[in-house]
Amino acid sequence: MKRDGRPSLHRVTDLGPTLVVSEVFGPTWQGEGASLGRRAGFVRLGRCNLACTWCDTPYTWRWADHDPAVELSTQSVADVIQQLEAMAVGLVVVTGGEPMVQQRSLVPLLEGIGSRGWQVEIETAGTFAPLDEVTRLVDRWNVSPKLAGSGNALEARYRPDALRALEATGAAAFKFVVTDPGELDEVDRIVRECGLIDVWVMPEGTDAATVVRRGRELADAVLGRGWNLTTRLHVLLWGDERGR
Numbered sequence: 001m002k003r004d005g006r007p008s009l010h011r012v013t014d015l016g017p018t019l020v021v022s023e024v025f026g027p028t029w030q031g032e033g034a035s036l037g038r039r040a041g042f043v044r045l046g047r048c049n050l051a052c053t054w055c056d057t058p059y060t061w062r063w064a065d066h067d068p069a070v071e072l073s074t075q076s077v078a079d080v081i082q083q084l085e086a087m088a089v090g091l092v093v094v095t096g097g098e099p100m101v102q103q104r105s106l107v108p109l110l111e112g113i114g115s116r117g118w119q120v121e122i123e124t125a126g127t128f129a130p131l132d133e134v135t136r137l138v139d140r141w142n143v144s145p146k147l148a149g150s151g152n153a154l155e156a157r158y159r160p161d162a163l164r165a166l167e168a169t170g171a172a173a174f175k176f177v178v179t180d181p182g183e184l185d186e187v188d189r190i191v192r193e194c195g196l197i198d199v200w201v202m203p204e205g206t207d208a209a210t211v212v213r214r215g216r217e218l219a220d221a222v223l224g225r226g227w228n229l230t231t232r233l234h235v236l237l238w239g240d241e242r243g244r
């Protein structure tokens with residue numbers, strides 16, 4: 001056990017099913033996308049297979065300037081569920097990092113959430129196709145495909161087969177993080193190539209002024225293309241504060 005009471009990353013025996021966790025926090029609100037404003041508990045998992053230049057959670061994966069021994073802990077599913085129970089929420093958001101890096105380990109968590117009657121959303125960059133045993137336990141996929149401006153190589157960030165598989169679940173919303181209206185043509189290409197239906201655009205930004213400014217810059221163009229627009233409620237309320 002760490003001094004702050006979190007289980008140690010290295011103590012993985014006798015815990016039952018486990019996950020590599022960055023933080024469990026809430027109650028708060030889902031700040032983005034189709035469920036914006038819904039009261040929710042968050043499970044932020046560690047690690048990511050991408051490396052976005054504007055990543056707002058680098059403490060889940062960027063070990064050049066963060067320490068995994070400090071930032072991550074191996075937690076049993078039972079411990080995670082216990083923390084969620086204390087929040088008295090009807091919605092759990094599993095986010096990251098990239099939660100799908102631990103896809104097989106998600107099943108016990110998702111079963112525990114479903115058995116309590118809570119809904120669950122998984123937030124992913126859409127580079128992993130979902131397994132059937134995961135899909136059947138997820139109420140909504142919040143898929144955020146990364147654009148060229150994220151700084152990731154094309155073959156790492158764009159997996160059309162995975163995006164099509166997520167669309168085929170019938171439960172996916174595709175939320176593109178955009179810094180500039182000039183990126184909307186790239187969004188359009190992905191939407192067409194992969195046959196994406198429920199399309200959202202979200203302004204990138206980790207302070208309220210940037211989110212509002214970029215939202216205004218994007219609004220008319222997004223409306224004209226027939227897509228949805230989301231802000232970042234938690235950023236408007238609390239800026240870049242962690243655990244909100």
Ligand code: SF4
Binds near residue numbers: 057058060098
């Ligand atoms: S996919 Fe998400 S967690 Fe991973 S680097 Fe990009 S923004 Fe950060």
